[in-house]
Amino acid sequence: xxxxxxxxxxxxxxAGISSAIESKIxxxxxxxxxxxxxxxxMTIRKFxxxxxxxxxxxxxxxxxxxxxxxxxxxxxxxxxxxxDKLLQQYDIAPQYNTDIEKVIQKDSxxxxxxxxxxxxxxxxVIIAIGKMGQPNKPDYKIPPTLLKKVAYNINDIQAGEKVLxxxxxxxxxxxxxxxAEITDTTLNYRRKEFARINEINAKNLQESMQxxxxxxxxxxxxxxxxxxxxxxxFFDDGSNETFDKVVYAIGGAVPLDFLKKCGLQLxxxxxxxxxxxxxxxxxxxxxxxxxxKNGASIAIGINQGYDAINQIKSKL
Numbered sequence: 001x002x003x004x005x006x007x008x009x010x011x012x013x014x015a016g017i018s019s020a021i022e023s024k025i026x027x028x029x030x031x032x033x034x035x036x037x038x039x040x041x042m043t044i045r046k047f048x049x050x051x052x053x054x055x056x057x058x059x060x061x062x063x064x065x066x067x068x069x070x071x072x073x074x075x076x077x078x079x080x081x082x083x084d085k086l087l088q089q090y091d092i093a094p095q096y097n098t099d100i101e102k103v104i105q106k107d108s109x110x111x112x113x114x115x116x117x118x119x120x121x122x123x124x125v126i127i128a129i130g131k132m133g134q135p136n137k138p139d140y141k142i143p144p145t146l147l148k149k150v151a152y153n154i155n156d157i158q159a160g161e162k163v164l165x166x167x168x169x170x171x172x173x174x175x176x177x178x179x180a181e182i183t184d185t186t187l188n189y190r191r192k193e194f195a196r197i198n199e200i201n202a203k204n205l206q207e208s209m210q211x212x213x214x215x216x217x218x219x220x221x222x223x224x225x226x227x228x229x230x231x232x233x234f235f236d237d238g239s240n241e242t243f244d245k246v247v248y249a250i251g252g253a254v255p256l257d258f259l260k261k262c263g264l265q266l267x268x269x270x271x272x273x274x275x276x277x278x279x280x281x282x283x284x285x286x287x288x289x290x291x292x293k294n295g296a297s298i299a300i301g302i303n304q305g306y307d308a309i310n311q312i313k314s315k316l
Contacts, residue, residue, distance in 0.1 A: 006030040006316060007309075008112050008122035010103075012040040012094040014298045015288030016128030017083055018069055018305030024090045025068050026313045032120060033092060034112070036099035041083055043130045047153050047171060048076040049178050053200065058297030067306030071299055079298075102261035103127075105281065124312045125284045127262070127272075128305070131252025138166070138248060143226045150224075150231065151247050159183050164233060164241075166221065167249035168194055173201045175249055180213035186241070188233075192218040254290060269293060277308045285312070 012035035020033045099115040112120040135152040154175045165176040168189035176187035219235045232242040254270045265273045265280035272286045287304035
C-alpha cells in the first residue's frame with residue numbers, strides 16, 4: 001500500500017502491452033501491468049489455432065499505426081514472439097496470476113483490489129481486458145454432466161472424436177476447417193450464409209465443405225442433453241445428433257460485474273461509455289476490444305493504448 005503507481009494497467013493483451021510500452025517511451029516509468037493468467041496475450045494463445053494468420057487490418061479495417069509499435073501481418077506464433085520481445089526490450093514484467101476484482105476511487109487515488117486480497121494504488125487506471133476471457137455461452141442450459149464435453153476453443157480436441165462446432169464467425173470457421181482435416185466435424189450456424197468471415201476463411205470453408213466438413217446451416221440448437229455421457233444436440237428443424245464434443249465459438253462477453261464494481265457507466269449494449277477513451281469515472285481509461293460490439297483489431301487496440309497514454313501524460 002505504500003507505493004503509488006502513476007498508471008495501473010489491467011490486462012496484458014496487445015492493448016495493455018501497448019499502454020505499458022508507450023508509458024515507458026513517454027517517460028512514465030512508475031507503472032504496473034496486471035494479467036490474471038500466467039502469460040500475456042491469452043486471447044491469442046487460447047482462441048487462435050496454431051499457425052493461424054493474424055492480420056493487422058482485421059476484417060478489412062485499415063489501421064494506420066500511430067505510436068511506437070510496428071505491428072504487421074503474421075501468424076499466431078510470430079505475434080506472440082513479437083510481444084515477447086517488446087516486453088523484454090522495454091523491461092516490462094507483467095504481474096502474472098493477478099486477477100483484479102475491482103477498482104475503488106479514494107480521493108485522487110485508485111485502490112486496485114485483487115482476488116488474492118492484495119491492494120495496489122495508482123493515480124490512473126487503464127482497463128485493457130478482452131472479452132474472450134469470458135466467452136459467450138449458449139442461451140440454453142448445458143447439463144452439468146457435460147461440462148467436460150463442452151469447450152470454447154479446440155486445444156483439447158483429439159483426432160477420432162466426433163465434434164460439433166457452433167458459430168458463424170472467423171474463429172468458428174477456422175476451428176471447423178482445421179478439425180475437419182483430422183476428425184469427424186460438423187459446423188452449425190443459425191444462418192445459411194457466413195457474412196462475417198474474411199475472404200481467406202470463406203475460400204477455406206468452401207473447399208472444406210466440398211471435401212470433408214459437414215454442416216447444419218440455417219438451424220438453431222434448442223437444447224443439449226446427456227446421452228450416455230455424450231452431448232446430444234436437438235435442432236429446431238426436428239433433427240438431433242450425438243457428438244463426443246461440442247465447441248462453441250460464438251464470441252466473447254463484456255465482463256459486466258467487473259465494470260460495475262469499478263463504477264463505470266455502461267450503454268444499452270453493456271459496453272463502457274467513454275469520451276476519448278476516458279470512462280465515466282475520471283482518470284479510468286478503457287482500451288481494446290472491450291469497447292467494440294464485434295471485437296476490435298489488434299492494431300486498433302495498440303493505437304488506443306498510445307492515445308490513452310498521451311492523454312494521461314498531459315495530466316501528470
